[in-house]
Amino acid sequence: MKKYFAELVGTAALCFIGCGSVVLGGFGPALASAPIASLPIAFAFGLSVTAMAYAIGPISGCHINPAVSVGMVVAGRMPASELPGYIIGQVIGAFVGCGFLALILTSKAGGYDIPAAGLGQNMYDAAKGFGVLGAFVAEVVGTFLFVTVILGATQKKSATPVAGLAIGLTLVIIHIVLIPVTGTSVNPARSLAPAIYVRGEALAQIWLFILAPIIGAVIAGLLFQSKALAED
Numbered sequence: 001m002k003k004y005f006a007e008l009v010g011t012a013a014l015c016f017i018g019c020g021s022v023v024l025g026g027f028g029p030a031l032a033s034a035p036i037a038s039l040p041i042a043f044a045f046g047l048s049v050t051a052m053a054y055a056i057g058p059i060s061g062c063h064i065n066p067a068v069s070v071g072m073v074v075a076g077r078m079p080a081s082e083l084p085g086y087i088i089g090q091v092i093g094a095f096v097g098c099g100f101l102a103l104i105l106t107s108k109a110g111g112y113d114i115p116a117a118g119l120g121q122n123m124y125d126a127a128k129g130f131g132v133l134g135a136f137v138a139e140v141v142g143t144f145l146f147v148t149v150i151l152g153a154t155q156k157k158s159a160t161p162v163a164g165l166a167i168g169l170t171l172v173i174i175h176i177v178l179i180p181v182t183g184t185s186v187n188p189a190r191s192l193a194p195a196i197y198v199r200g201e202a203l204a205q206i207w208l209f210i211l212a213p214i215i216g217a218v219i220a221g222l223l224f225q226s227k228a229l230a231e232d
Contacts, residue, residue, distance in 0.1 A: 003060040003082070004089035010052040010064040011093030011189055012100075018045035019120030019194055020101050042175035045184070050168030057164060061154070065187040066090055067213035071147040074221025077154075087189075094193035102197060114197055121194035121202040122185040122209050130181045136212050142174045143186040143216030151224045157231050185209040186216070 021044030105112040124135035191209035
């Protein structure tokens with residue numbers, strides 16, 4: 001239960017800080033993909049992962065992402081029996097983190113319409129940006145790269161005290177590249193909670209932000225399970 005609670009806390013922190021950088025930083029849906037917004041949002045998500053890696057990593061491994069947990073199971077790093085507990089903790093944590101954001105936003109002068117103004121949700125826009133194929137490929141590739149770095153940096157022989165920093169900075173650069181495409185998910189829990197709060201088109205598109213990251217994580221896990229990328 002310690003592991004599952006740690007995942008809840010870590011995922012709540014990730015969503016509060018990451019999604020908060022979008023809505024509290026003034027980068028709503030219209031500005032979140034602008035170059036001026038990409039860097040602070042990218043660093044908010046990436047450095048929150050780094051911080052949590054050192055805070056809860058010794059307890060749960062700091063997955064704070066269902067896709068990472070799936071990749072760990074596929075790679076043989078975690079028993080499948082623990083996967084449901086990890087995912088439940090992560091999803092609850094995402095709702096808690098976004099819930100705190102929602103509470104803060106309700107006190108904003110003039111009010112705040114979450115369905116209209118957003119809560120840092122992930123979406124693709126075929127009319128103004130990228131369609132479903134581009135979004136799907138982006139999320140598969142982004143998650144594959146992220147999980148590959150996690151699995152590589154945490155191998156027993158190559159693990160170092162700076163692994164958490166390397167993992168966080170990897171998430172930063174993935175955000176810099178993919179924010180204009182999908183807002184960058186690579187994390188089903190991080191996408192599900194805001195979509196539930198916002199509803200509408202964000203909820204209609206949520207299947208992509210669950211399925212694509214899982215596929216990317218499974219591919220990464222299989223490569224390590226087969227020893228194609230793992231240490232000898």
